[in-house]
Amino acid sequence: MKILVVSVHPDDETLGCGGTMLKHLKNNDELYWMIVTKADESIGFSKEFISKRSNQIEKVTKEYGFKKVYTLNYLATKLQTIDFSKLINSVSRVINDIKPEIIYMNNRSDVHTDHQVTAKVLISCTKSFRYPFIKKILMYECISETEMSPPFSENIFIPNVYSDITNFIDKKLEIMNIYESEVQKPPLPRSLDNIKALARYRGASCGVDYAEAFMLVRERF
Numbered sequence: 001m002k003i004l005v006v007s008v009h010p011d012d013e014t015l016g017c018g019g020t021m022l023k024h025l026k027n028n029d030e031l032y033w034m035i036v037t038k039a040d041e042s043i044g045f046s047k048e049f050i051s052k053r054s055n056q057i058e059k060v061t062k063e064y065g066f067k068k069v070y071t072l073n074y075l076a077t078k079l080q081t082i083d084f085s086k087l088i089n090s091v092s093r094v095i096n097d098i099k100p101e102i103i104y105m106n107n108r109s110d111v112h113t114d115h116q117v118t119a120k121v122l123i124s125c126t127k128s129f130r131y132p133f134i135k136k137i138l139m140y141e142c143i144s145e146t147e148m149s150p151p152f153s154e155n156i157f158i159p160n161v162y163s164d165i166t167n168f169i170d171k172k173l174e175i176m177n178i179y180e181s182e183v184q185k186p187p188l189p190r191s192l193d194n195i196k197a198l199a200r201y202r203g204a205s206c207g208v209d210y211a212e213a214f215m216l217v218r219e220r221f
Contacts, residue, residue, distance in 0.1 A: 001029040004100035008036045008118045009076060010057050011179040013064075015195065016140030017104045018172035019165025020212050025065050032098050033066045034091070036118050037076040049181065056178050063175045070094045079117040087121045095125065099133045107215065109155035110145040128220065137217035143198055144189040159213030162206035169199055169210040 003024050007013040013021065013033065024031055039045040039053050061069055072090050074082055095103075103126065108119035119139070126134055141147070141157050149155040165172065173192050177183060184190040196210070203211040 001027075001102065002032065002098055002100045003029050004032045004034060004095065004098055004103045006034045006036065006103065006105045006118065006122065008079075008106055008112070008114045010035055010053065010060070011176070011182045012106055012115075012140075012142050013104075014060065014172065014176045014179070015142050015190070016106065017138075017163070017212055017214075018064075018175055019168040019199070019210070020104070020163040021064050022168040022171055023163065023165065031064055031066050032068050032070070032100065033061065033064070034070040034072065034094050036072050036074060036091075037079065037114055038071065038073045040075055043075050043077060052181070056180075059178050060175060063171075063178070068098075070097075077114060079114045082117075084121070084124075087117070088125045091121050092125045095131060095134075101133060101135045103134060103137045104214075105137065105139055105217075107139045107141055107146045107149075107157050109149045109157065110142055111148040111150075112145050115142070115145055123217065126218075128218065134218075135221065136219045138214040139217055140212065140214055141198075143195060147189070157213075157215060159202070159205070159215060161214040161216050162202060162208075162211045163214070164203070164206070164208040164210075165199060165212050166203065166209040169196060172199075 005013045039050050105122045106115045106119055146157050186193045199210040202213040203209050
């Protein structure tokens with residue numbers, strides 16, 4: 001089975017579905033990674049940070065056993081300035097190259113503008129009649145983005161699919177630690193304690209020790 005995991009920014013994949021990807025890896029599924037944005041000096045990132053991020057991506061790629069990584073290289077925080085049709089073309093090329101059966105994407109209501117734009121693009125360019133090979137699309141939650149969305153009904157993340165990651169939670173946290181600049185100290189949301197606490201809470205919602213939660217966008221079987 002071919003699986004496409006979309007990260008608006010590197011680390012989204014681990015926060016949202018790291019344990020689930022490790023399950024896919026154990027099942028010998030083919031994992032592909034699409035990274036939409038990049039850090040760049042023109043938007044305030046240092047050469048040192050950019051170099052570290054590149055090394056982090058290489059390490060994470062090995063941990064998840066990604067068969068191929070697609071980097072779209074749009075500037076982080078600037079997606080809303082890019083022509084929408086250009087974004088759709090970029091994403092569509094990747095999808096057509098892989099022909100994935102399952103796509104994991106960010107939640108459409110995440111508070112970060114880059115996340116909102118990416119979700120809109122993905123929903124726009126995964127129409128069933130154009131991409132009949134796609135069997136399932138799931139939106140993951142990204143701690144510090146998903147729960148920070150305003151409390152309006154159209155923005156609520158309501159999980160209806162759960163993945164038991166009890167056997168993979170420790171490895172997920174280990175991989176998250178690769179992104180050392182993104183890992184925070186409690187009580188901030190991206191601390192390892194709170195990432196684990198969210199998995200514990202999601203597990204309680206579905207009767208297991210630790211879980212990741214998703215919203216089902218579409219499924220055909």
